[in-house]
Amino acid sequence: MPFYSNHSEIRASLEKRGKFERIKLLSHIYPYNSKLNILFYQCFGNTRVENGGFTPINGPFKINFDALENDLKNKQTIDALKLQAFTEFINLCQKENINLILTLSPYIDTALVNSNLFTFADSIAKCNNIPLLNFSENKVFYKNNNLFIDHAHLNSKGASIFSNLFADTLMSYIRTDRFDFSDYSKPSVNSLK
Numbered sequence: 585m586p587f588y589s590n591h592s593e594i595r596a597s598l599e600k601r602g603k604f605e606r607i608k609l610l611s612h613i614y615p616y617n618s619k620l621n622i623l624f625y626q627c628f629g630n631t632r633v634e635n636g637g638f639t640p641i642n643g644p645f646k647i648n649f650d651a652l653e654n655d656l657k658n659k660q661t662i663d664a665l666k667l668q669a670f671t672e673f674i675n676l677c678q679k680e681n682i683n684l685i686l687t688l689s690p691y692i693d694t695a696l697v698n699s700n701l702f703t704f705a706d707s708i709a710k711c712n713n714i715p716l717l718n719f720s721e722n723k724v725f726y727k728n729n730n731l732f733i734d735h736a737h738l739n740s741k742g743a744s745i746f747s748n749l750f751a752d753t754l755m756s757y758i759r760t761d762r763f764d765f766s767d768y769s770k771p772s773v774n775s776l777k
Contacts, residue, residue: 585615600665640740645729647696652735655698662704674712685754687717689738690725690746696735717753724749 588598588609599605608614677684686709691697702720709716724745725731731742738746 585609588615597665597669640743641733641737642740643733645732645734645739647735652696656696662700670708674708674714678712684712684714685717685757686714687750688720689736690719690722690731690742692725692729692732692735693727694720715757717750719746719749722749 585598587594598609602608674684676682686705688702688705694702697720702718705716705718708714719725725738725742728742731738731745733739
């Protein structure tokens with residue numbers, strides 16, 4: 585949204601978010617944060633320190649069980665516009681010979697996540713011959729409250745560990761020249777440290 589006014593190529597996509605989107609985007613505040621309560625919090629009560637665009641999140645592990653129950657109970661549908669944009673992104677990268685890797689981040693417990701996420705990610709990867717690095721049940725993170733702020737979001741310590749693990753995994757792809765994805769196979773990273 586911050587690029588709406590200066591980049592005409594993204595306007596049509598952003599305006600599809602809702603019938604009042606064009607009017608809302610006239611604001612100089614809305615493109616940077618569309619939730620007023622968060623905006624006020626950042627202006628008047630933010631004690632978090634941003635580090636090069638990364639805002640570390642720390643604190644006790646907590647789960648909003650009501651929201652979680654709703655997420656698990658309701659069958660989640662894929663937003664057609666987001667799927668179209670993602671497919672166009674994949675097609676463009678393939679046309680330009682840009683290698684892609686699809687990644688699933690760690691979860692504290694995959695039983696707390698709608699299983700459609702995993703099916704969708706696996707399907708997209710296989711259909712487009714893209715490797716899928718699945719960290720969702722990695723033993724370093726799995727059921728480790730000390731690395732999460734809630735059931736699906738890593739805290740600062742967890743994010744640092746994951747960043748290093750992801751970088752090491754990506755480097756192993758680069759070193760072994762595994763960017764020839766013509767023979768698709770889903771790598772397992774659950775056994776990595």
